[in-house]
Amino acid sequence: MSLTNPSNVEEHPWSTGLCDCCGDIKSCCITFWCPCITFGQILEILDKGETSCVMNCAIYTLIYLLTSCACLYSCCYRTKLRRDFGLKEDPCNDCLVHCCCMYCALCQEYRELKSRGFNVEKGWAGNASQHGEVAMAPKVEGGMRR
Structure with a gap:
């Protein structure tokens, strides 16, 4: 029994x-110059639209600027992606992958979502209908008024 897969679900590669960045040069360049954008896009899909790309990008940037350790934050979402899609913890622990190769890890996560039919650039709302989900409307405090 694996500690990272307690439900005994078979893990896939x-x-x-x-x-393998050669297949998507555009996302690799964006990730290299501004990893917060790629992180924000990935997280919006993983959170099913509960958080926005812009908010995720801002949090990532703030953590990076204050601590230079955004990899410790982003690795948690690699784990979430792996668990959601039943992927192997490969080539090593998620935290080590992000700490040693954060740009490559973000690109791989982006490519994984693309390979599963997500258009990551469109965000959750642009993908929800094709993945059998309903895009959530933003919460409005106080309700509607006339």
Whole structure:
């Protein structure tokens, strides 16, 4: 029994390797120059629209600027992605992957979502209908008034 997969669900390999960036140069360039954008896009899909890309990008940037350790924050979402899709913890622990190769890890996560039919650039609302989900409307405090 695996500690990272307590439900005994069979784990599958990633659709691409950690360093297979040649297939998507555009996302690799964006990730290299501004990893917060790629992180925000990935997280919006993983959170099913509960959080926005802009908010996730801002949190990531703030953590990076204050601590230079955004990898410790982003690795938690690699774990979430792996568990949601039954992926192997490969090539090593999620935290180590993000701490040693954060840019490659974000690109791999982006490619994984693309390989599963998500158009990551469109965000959750642009993908919800094709994945059998309902895009949630933003909460409005106080209700509607005339």
